Amino acid sequence: xxxxxxxxxxxxxxxxxxxxxxxxxxxxxxxxxxxxxxxxxxxxxxxxxxxxxxxxxxxxxxxxxxxxxxxxxxxxxxxxxxxxxxxxxxxxxxxxxxxxxxxxxxxxxxxxxxxxxxxxxxxxxxxxxxxxxxxxxxxxxxxxxxxxxxxxxxxxxxxxxxxxxxxxxxxxxxxxxxxxxxxxxxxxxxxxxxxxxxxxxxxxxxxxxxxxxxxxxxxxxxxxxxxxxxxxxxxxxxxxx
Amino acid sequence: xxxxxxxxxxxxxxxxxxxxxxxxxxxxxxxxxxxxxxxxxxxxxxxxxxxxxxxxxxxxxxxxxxxxxxxxxxxxxxxxxxxxxxxxxxxxxxxxxxxxxxxxxxxxxxxxxxxxxxxxxxxxxxxxxxxxxxxxxxxxxxxxxxxxxxxxxxxxxxxxxxxxxxxxxxxxxxxxxxxxxxxxxxxxxxxxxxxxxxxxxxxxxxxxxxxxxxxxxxxxx
Numbered sequence: 148x149x150x151x152x153x154x155x156x157x158x159x160x161x162x163x164x165x166x167x168x169x170x171x172x173x174x175x176x177x178x179x180x181x182x183x184x185x186x187x188x189x190x191x192x193x194x195x196x197x198x199x200x201x202x203x204x205x206x207x208x209x210x211x212x213x214x215x216x217x218x219x220x221x222x223x224x225x226x227x228x229x230x231x232x233x234x235x236x237x238x239x240x241x242x243x244x245x246x247x248x249x250x251x252x253x254x255x256x257x258x259x260x261x262x263x264x265x266x267x268x269x270x271x272x273x274x275x276x277x278x279x280x281x282x283x284x285x286x287x288x289x290x291x292x293x294x295x296x297x298x299x300x301x302x303x304x305x306x307x308x309x310x311x312x313x314x315x316x317x318x319x320x321x322x323x324x325x326x327x328x329x330x331x332x333x334x335x336x337x338x339x340x341x342x343x344x345x346x347x348x349x350x351x352x353x354x355x356x357x358x359x360x361x362x363x364x365x366x367x368x369x370x371x372x373x374x375x376x377x378x379x380x381x382x383x384x385x386x387x388x
Numbered sequence: 389x390x391x392x393x394x395x396x397x398x399x400x401x402x403x404x405x406x407x408x409x410x411x412x413x414x415x416x417x418x419x420x421x422x423x424x425x426x427x428x429x430x431x432x433x434x435x436x437x438x439x440x441x442x443x444x445x446x447x448x449x450x451x452x453x454x455x456x457x458x459x460x461x462x463x464x465x466x467x468x469x470x471x472x473x474x475x476x477x478x479x480x481x482x483x484x485x486x487x488x489x490x491x492x493x494x495x496x497x498x499x500x501x502x503x504x505x506x507x508x509x510x511x512x513x514x515x516x517x518x519x520x521x522x523x524x525x526x527x528x529x530x531x532x533x534x535x536x537x538x539x540x541x542x543x544x545x546x547x548x549x550x551x552x553x554x555x556x557x558x559x560x561x562x563x564x565x566x567x568x569x570x571x572x573x574x575x576x577x578x579x580x581x582x583x584x585x586x587x588x589x590x591x592x593x594x595x596x597x598x599x600x601x602x603x604x605x606x607x608x609x
Binding site: 253254255256258259262304306308312313314315316317318 | 471
């Protein structure tokens, strides 16, 4: 019950951020040297950010028609809320009806039953979940610029038992959001808020270009030289296992 | 007389031993061109393209990339068919199948697919660039090559001086076009020609005529 309350709080904070922050283009003007300051890994029983699940469904829907998704997991209200919320802005796969069910029976067993309906149903199972919380500080800014990363890892198994082209997949799903801010995480100091994966890529929900330009001009951030390419795919170093 | 002989003997030791110690510790003179030509990577250098064969900067014919893309796509198709057969078996045989074993096989195949897809993404990106890898790949190879040369000749805090200038004459005019024009006339056409000849960029700079001096500690930063 306590975990459920915590998850609801996280979802509400996410909802608030999404509502507060306006959409803007990508920005990579500053060159960061992120140093890991704090790291915490928490095993969780239910998915909080089902973005990786959404990504699996989205990729499959590109290859083959999907009319319904049966999602087998220990569900939580925040996960379901976020799925609905993203559905309105992010991905076509989120607009497909998702039916949350508890993971009582095996995924393949459920797929055998579904196959009899002769529908284009897809089954997704999420388990072995954990949440990683990492806090980075930027050496290039004299440790004044910080990044908070919250990442969810889960094992995702998916089946589409269509008898013409039956399909299955097992992947390690990864979803995260990142908040980059200067000194304190309050409006006016937040430089960017982004999430992954939305349509198979990192999605920038908010970026404050004037703030970044201002900090660069005052030499509080290090300007990225044109020829320097960020070595990190996600703009932060790989998190520990 | 004996004392005089001893003094001369000591002096001769000083003459033979001291100069190499004094000079050798401070400076080292090398022929970078000779070292460069001796480096194994230079055997892979193609003067026509200005790239190194067998390295990520090599220019690959578009037709060859298309063949690779087709081959990798076929490999993914084969893997997908294997998974499809596993699902069919699980659907038909029902309770007889070991679901954990099936998922283990599916997971293994998905891992293979993931590796193939990474290669495929790389080939498709190269195809979009018409087989010409970005200049950053060339910079990376050349940086490694330069580091190899400097590491091989420098020791402690020595200063290494190039023996002879690399280029003693004016930069050649490539295809009847002096590349330096770009600096005086920022015309897109000049830029295009400049980029076409980017592999020979070193020839553009008159600074190439000067001896190159490296300080070991500075390079190690």
